[in-house]
Amino acid sequence: MSEATSRLAHHFNDLKQQKEATTLGMWAFLVTEILFFGGLFAGYAEYRSRFPEAFAAGSHHLDIVLGTINTAVLIGSSLTMAMGVHAAQLGKRKKIAVFLLLTIVLGLVFLGIKAVEYTHKYHEGLIPGAGFGLQGADRQQMLFFAFYFLMTGMHALHMVIGVGIVSLIAFFAWRGRYSPEYYGPVEVTGLYWHFVDIVWIFLFPLLYLIGRH
Amino acid sequence: MSEHVVRPITYYGIFAILLVLTAVTAGVAFIDLGAMNTFVALTIAVVKATLVILYFMHVRYSSKLTWVFVGAGFFWFLILMAFLFADIITRGWLPPGVDWGGN
Numbered sequence: 001m002s003e004a005t006s007r008l009a010h011h012f013n014d015l016k017q018q019k020e021a022t023t024l025g026m027w028a029f030l031v032t033e034i035l036f037f038g039g040l041f042a043g044y045a046e047y048r049s050r051f052p053e054a055f056a057a058g059s060h061h062l063d064i065v066l067g068t069i070n071t072a073v074l075i076g077s078s079l080t081m082a083m084g085v086h087a088a089q090l091g092k093r094k095k096i097a098v099f100l101l102l103t104i105v106l107g108l109v110f111l112g113i114k115a116v117e118y119t120h121k122y123h124e125g126l127i128p129g130a131g132f133g134l135q136g137a138d139r140q141q142m143l144f145f146a147f148y149f150l151m152t153g154m155h156a157l158h159m160v161i162g163v164g165i166v167s168l169i170a171f172f173a174w175r176g177r178y179s180p181e182y183y184g185p186v187e188v189t190g191l192y193w194h195f196v197d198i199v200w201i202f203l204f205p206l207l208y209l210i211g212r213h
Numbered sequence: 214m215s216e217h218v219v220r221p222i223t224y225y226g227i228f229a230i231l232l233v234l235t236a237v238t239a240g241v242a243f244i245d246l247g248a249m250n251t252f253v254a255l256t257i258a259v260v261k262a263t264l265v266i267l268y269f270m271h272v273r274y275s276s277k278l279t280w281v282f283v284g285a286g287f288f289w290f291l292i293l294m295a296f297l298f299a300d301i302i303t304r305g306w307l308p309p310g311v312d313w314g315g316n
Contacts (some may be wrong), residue, residue, distance in 0.1 A: 213242070
């Protein structure tokens with residue numbers, strides 16, 4: 001029995017069917033992720049429509065340069081992830097590991113920049129709660145920051161989980177677990193990573209780019 | 214092997230387009246288009262997301278069943294947004310000062 005065939009679970013006819021089921025299963029999970037983030041986006045839309053000025057004013061406190069750099073970093077990590085899956089399709093063991101490591105590094109750079117931004121917000125007294133630094137009518141901006149921290153926080157949590165999964169897959173790839181016939185885990189890890197990238201693609205304009213003119 | 218292998222040049226091309234669109238969306242934010250600013254920003258975001266889904270996530274080369282799953286997910290999101298905005302937009306249409314039976 002070859003290495004690839006030994007990866008075939010007994011309830012599938014062949015590796016092709018197994019791969020199709022793997023991809024479909026991950027998409028089913030990602031659909032539930034659309035439900036999850038969809039609720040956050042809906043809440044955001046409702047409150048932004050009620051307090052447009054407060055949301056625009058709150059957005060001005062965010063660092064647009066760091067936000068744009070982070071968007072580029074995340075898109076870069078999606079490229080290295082896609083190249084990692086490509087290497088898996090061709091069965092290039094070391095290349096998979098290298099591209100996945102690059103993905104991990106870019107993911108950590110994103111989280112590092114996010115941590116710097118959070119620290120700035122903390123020192124500026126923009127964490128929602130009793131100690132919120134803005135007074136008077138500006139206090140309405142607390143709602144914007146509640147959404148900012150909830151949405152970017154949930155996104156960052158997905159990134160942390162993603163870095164963990166990609167690390168595991170990179171390790172397995174290095175050990176030679178995957179082949180052109182069997183690389184489903186690499187492919188679906190890519191799907192998850194790209195989905196988290198898509199969430200950020202929407203968060204960036206909605207949080208950083210309101211009323212900049 | 215029946216799997217469609219996308220050429221790296223395609224990935225690099227999509228990556229370049231995504232970077233350009235990121236620069237465009239950040240730049241356009243500084244131009245006053247009124248209510249159109251949000252519309253333009255979201256349109257660019259939808260284009261970027263579509264490119265990621267079709268190419269990075271291989272949906273363009275995936276089975277019809279995968280298309281149904283992906284489509285169902287985003288179609289549900291559109292329903293959520295459509296009904297949300299139907300509520301937001303029409304709320305002001307109710308005449309003020311009328312007792313609707315609440316209290």
